[in-house]
Structure formats: C-alpha cells, structure tokens
Amino acid sequence: xxxxxxxxLTGRRSICTSLCLRAHGHAGVVKAEDYTLxxxxxxxxxxxxxxxxxxxxxxxxxxxxxxxxxxxxxLSIDExxxxxxxxxxxxxxxxxxxxxxxxxxxxxxxxxxxxxxxILIWQKHFMYGPIPHTFSExxxxxxxxxxxxxxxxxxxxxxxxxxxxxxxxxx
Amino acid sequence: xxxxxQHTAVRQAHRKYEPNFHDKYGNLVLLGGAAVFTTVxxxxxxxxxxxxxxxPVGRITPREWRE
Numbered sequence: 001x002x003x004x005x006x007x008x009l010t011g012r013r014s015i016c017t018s019l020c021l022r023a024h025g026h027a028g029v030v031k032a033e034d035y036t037l038x039x040x041x042x043x044x045x046x047x048x049x050x051x052x053x054x055x056x057x058x059x060x061x062x063x064x065x066x067x068x069x070x071x072x073x074x075l076s077i078d079e080x081x082x083x084x085x086x087x088x089x090x091x092x093x094x095x096x097x098x099x100x101x102x103x104x105x106x107x108x109x110x111x112x113x114x115x116x117x118x119i120l121i122w123q124k125h126f127m128y129g130p131i132p133h134t135f136s137e138x139x140x141x142x143x144x145x146x147x148x149x150x151x152x153x154x155x156x157x158x159x160x161x162x163x164x165x166x167x168x169x170x171x
Numbered sequence: 172x173x174x175x176x177q178h179t180a181v182r183q184a185h186r187k188y189e190p191n192f193h194d195k196y197g198n199l200v201l202l203g204g205a206a207v208f209t210t211v212x213x214x215x216x217x218x219x220x221x222x223x224x225x226x227p228v229g230r231i232t233p234r235e236w237r238e
Binding site: 094099100101102103104106107108109110111113114115117118120121124131135137138140141142143144145146148158161162169 | 188191192193194196197198199200201202203204205207208210211212214215219220221222227228229231232233234235236
C-alpha cells in the first residue's frame with residue numbers, strides 16, 4: 001500500500017511489486033497456505049500464542065469484540081468467557097489434565113506378553129520332544145545325594161546349604 | 172467459526188469433553204490384559220511341563236544312589 005502511495009506522489013506508474021498486486025486484489029499471487037501462517041498452539045510454555053484460536057468470527061462474535069473495546073465492567077460473565085474461548089482453545093487446567101491412556105497401554109502390553117506365552121505353549125506341545133530322563137524326581141534325588149556325598153561346592157554352593165549333622169537342608 | 176473440536180454451543184467455564192477410547196474402555200483393556208497374562212503364564216509356569224531347572228536346595232530330598 002505504501003509503495004502505491006509513493007508512485008502516485010511521483011505522478012508516475014511504475015511496475016507493480018507483488019505487494020502492490022495484493023493491494024489491488026489481482027490474481028496471480030498464490031494464497032498463503034495455512035501452514036505458512038502463524039499458528040495457534042496449546043502449550044504450557046506458550047501463554048500467549050501468536051494468533052487467536054478463532055480465526056473467522058461470526059457476526060455475533062464480531063459484535064462482542066466491538067463491545068470489548070468499551071468498558072469491561074459492562075461485559076457479563078458469559079461474554080467474558082466467550083471472549084476467552086475465542087482467543088484460547090483450552091484452559092491451562094484442560095491442557096494439563098491427565099488421561100486414562102496408561103490403562104490402554106499397560107493392558108495392551110500385558111495382553112501381547114500373554115500372546116508370547118501362547119507361543120511357548122504351542123512350542124512345548126507341537127515342537128519339543130520329551131525332556132531327558134535325568135530330570136525325573138528319582139534321578140534328581142539320587143543325583144543330589146551323590147553331589148552332597150562328594151561335597152560338591154562346599155564353600156558357597158550346594159553342600160554349604162545342607163546340614164550334614166541333621167540330614168536336612170539348612171534353614 | 173472455530174476450527175475447534177467439540178461443540179461450543181454450551182457456554183461454560185469448563186468444556187465438557189466427549190469421553191475418548193481410554194475413558195470408555197481403559198479399565199476393560201487393563202483388566203482384560205492382566206487376566207490374559209496371568210492365565211497364560213500361570214499355565215506355562217506350572218502346568219505345561221516345562222523344565223525350569225530350579226535349584227534342588229530346599230526342594231529335592233536326597234535318596235540313596237549306591238547299588
């Protein structure tokens with residue numbers, strides 16, 4: 001706008017800049033995309049966002065903005081709240097509010113861990129063969145007595161856990 | 172018009188939010204997941220017959236082995 005004023009002062013019409021074009025309302029300049037314009041954001045560390053939340057005001061809202069220019073004591077509570085909601089989306093309380101998302105997350109995690117267990121069941125049932133006979137109760141009991149008779153690992157290991165006087169495991 | 176989400180029809184100091192998925196089903200998912208987990212792993216750990224190789228200490232009673 002300033003540029004076109006300058007041109008009329010000199011009495012000459014020079015080549016229009018893109019600024020002039022927009023002032024004249026010509027086509028040929030691409031409309032600015034939303035993402036290139038300053039954006040509204042609900043963030044605790046941005047108390048006053050670059051733009052108001054509501055961009056295009058209704059007639060009712062425009063009238064309210066006019067009323068806002070006068071004394072604020074004339075505004076009702078509802079009008080003040082409406083003005084707030086026009087400028088901001090969420091209140092700090094609403095922004096900071098927690099959610100129940102953790103329940104879904106934890107529940108989902110536990111469920112899929114359960115599915116892992118199902119895989120183990122399938123493996124044991126369909127894939128693995130029988131375990132060696134050396135794991136049977138009678139073999140293990142004989143094996144354990146033999147280890148104790150030999151005094152295997154007497155310092156901190158298995159023989160240190162057995163009471164040889166009372167013939168039982170130490171408490 | 173507000174590019175907002177909820178209906179701003181009701182003028183209140185605090186907006187009423189529609190309950191989201193977590194509000195509606197969070198408890199169900201949590202308890203259901205825990206139930207699946209405990210049943211499956213309870214079965215795997217005790218009934219399936221997997222040899223976990225636990226220590227004989229306190230568990231196995233030694234038995235004479237010499238013939």
